[in-house]
Amino acid sequence: MTAVIAFNNVSRAYEGGRVHALDGVSLTVAEREFLAVVGPSGSGKTTLLQLVNRLAEPSSGTVEVEGADVRAADPIALRRRIGYVFQGVGLFPHMTVAENIAVTPRLIGWDARRRAARVDELIGLVRLSREQAARYPHQLSGGERQRVGVARALAAEPRIVLMDEPFGALDPINRDAIGRDYRRLHDDLGLTTVMITHDMLEAVLLADRIAVMQAGRVIAEDTPRGLMTGAHGAYVEELMATPRRQAEQLSALMTRGAAS
């Protein structure tokens, strides 16, 4: 497996080194892999994600994207070829849905016809309706806005997508639907995805692999199934308890229903 993203012993310190957002993290993401990063608020997840497209810089250690040290890359060009879905969406309120989606293609100089075709295609891919293209973000529901956020991240045909708690603000039904829709896109388009979430169930259902963070360190990284084994210590066990119990309860409910 080739590593598309590699963090090599990266740290990120604030206030003259007294506060560590990241503390010696090493982690790789393989091509076409869907990695979820799970952990409580303040564990350093967002900082880790921002190191990839240089919205943040490490205090020490190196970050490589597609084999090259990001410090050698122009940050503007780097960001244009990596899709990013922001926490709380971050759509531009003065632009229409179509303009929001087409923003990165516009920055890299696609002509209007190519942009329009791409917007049309993406609106289909993220299951929005055509008439929503001319609307403004405030005219959409939360779920629709998040679909636009995903479409915007995919617009310039990136191979890597970074997602910072993308579905956190949605109701459970929307959250599940958009999550599954995105996973399908990830597979169809051959993307490499890093998704941050504080919801272990979401991570377990969507990701190929999960990295668990606590206080700036990665304390466990494994497949969802591997994390269930109990081999990763008490904290991970505690994180996995809720989804496992929910699954067991659901399963029992289904079995009983089938028996009767």
Next chain:
Amino acid sequence: MNGSFAGPVADAFRLLPGYLGSHVLVSVTALALGLAVSLPLAIVSVQRPALRGVVLAAASLVQTIPGLALLALFYPLLLGVAALTAGWFGFKFSALGFLPSVLALALYSMLPVLRNTVTGLIGIDPAVKQAALGVGMTARQSLTMVELPLALPVIMAGIRTAAVWVIGTATLSTPIGQASLGNYIFTGLQTQNWVFVLFGCAAAAVLALAVDQLLALMESGVRSRARVRTWFGALGLVLIVAGGLAPTLARPHATYVVGAKTFTEQYILAALIEQRLAAAGLSATRREGLGSNVIFDALKAGDIDVYVDYSGTIWANQLHRDDVRPREEVLADVKTWLAGNGGVDMLGALGFENAYALAMTRARAQALGIRSIADLAARAPTLTIAGDYEFFARPEWAAIRRAYGLSFARERQMQPEFMYPAVAAGEVDVISAYTSDGRIAQHDLVVLADPKHAIPPYDAILLIAPARANDGALIGALSPLIGAIDVNLMRAANLRATGANASLAEVARWLWGEVEKKK
């Protein structure tokens, strides 16, 4: 034209194209200059808190300077700069009128634009700015594609405030020689032509509101992407500018500029000089309402070609003399001094004096037994005197006080046109009057005698700019005025011009008619 208002309103409308054009030109230029400086300055200082603090504090400080003072300060400043550039680079520009007005008004426009732009840009949701970076925008793209469009409503509110301030404050550019809608107000106040005062205020207000609403229309058009609305707003603004400028550009360039200070007599005499020049086939324009500190320098610099001053004023302000000499001696000394110091030519005296005098109502003077300033000195500690804005700072006042030991209970400053009603109503006891003022007879005032000759003589004298000192055509056209107007005639003319009964041009024509009759 019937009724008492049709005449003055028609007069006012006749003057509108010229005044409005000048007003629009100076306001638009000042606003454009102010925006060109303050928008980039605001954008640059958003990221630099130290610079931001200094810039906003400086702009606030400028705002605390009264508009009239700010405008007046720019004239001597530019006069100094003009002298320097003339000396160093041989490049001379007019420090009167347009330039100082534009610079002062541009400074005045900066605070609302700076403050609103900074506030608008700082107030943008950090998540949106983060997203702009994250999708791959450069700092400049983030500014132009995201931050400025989002801050636009707040920035536009600042621009609209600035536009209204500049258009309103531009009325104060009249005293530094820039024609504006303020000419109505200043002339109207001097001649008690309230129709003119109201007309000037209303015209400035209508212009300010129209510009404000058109800017609002453009803003709403930009925000809701209604192209039609944006174009309507822009078209309206272009029409105002074009409509305002057309008469200014179409007007033939006049050869001579006649100056006038800020009182009725000066307006009449300037109109008279213009008419005499026109009669001799010379084109002339007037610059009225100039401050008396500005007008002499303007003549010396060639910004105006001719105006009427008073021998005592030159004696005290230019020769710095505080001794009192006989009329003829003062005239001779002034003429010699002017010729030797900068080359201003004193063509001659018009024949009347407009001296400072102390005046009281006849009834009050008789009741107190006052006939002269010497009698007044004994009563002064219980009395109130009113003077114009200059009077108490003038050397003449110091000379009178020294000579008679005057000390009043209270000294009040007010506009000359309010002094007369104030003394007539008994609100003040004594006023500083002018001997040629028609209102002395109108309000039945007595001029107190000056037995110690403390007040210097104030002969009206015709002054010619150095560059015109040998202009035969100009001198030939104006020479008939020398010695032709006595104080009674001038008083009568001044009284005629008070109120809205006759236009200044009509009074000037009447005055010339009277001069002709006497020949």
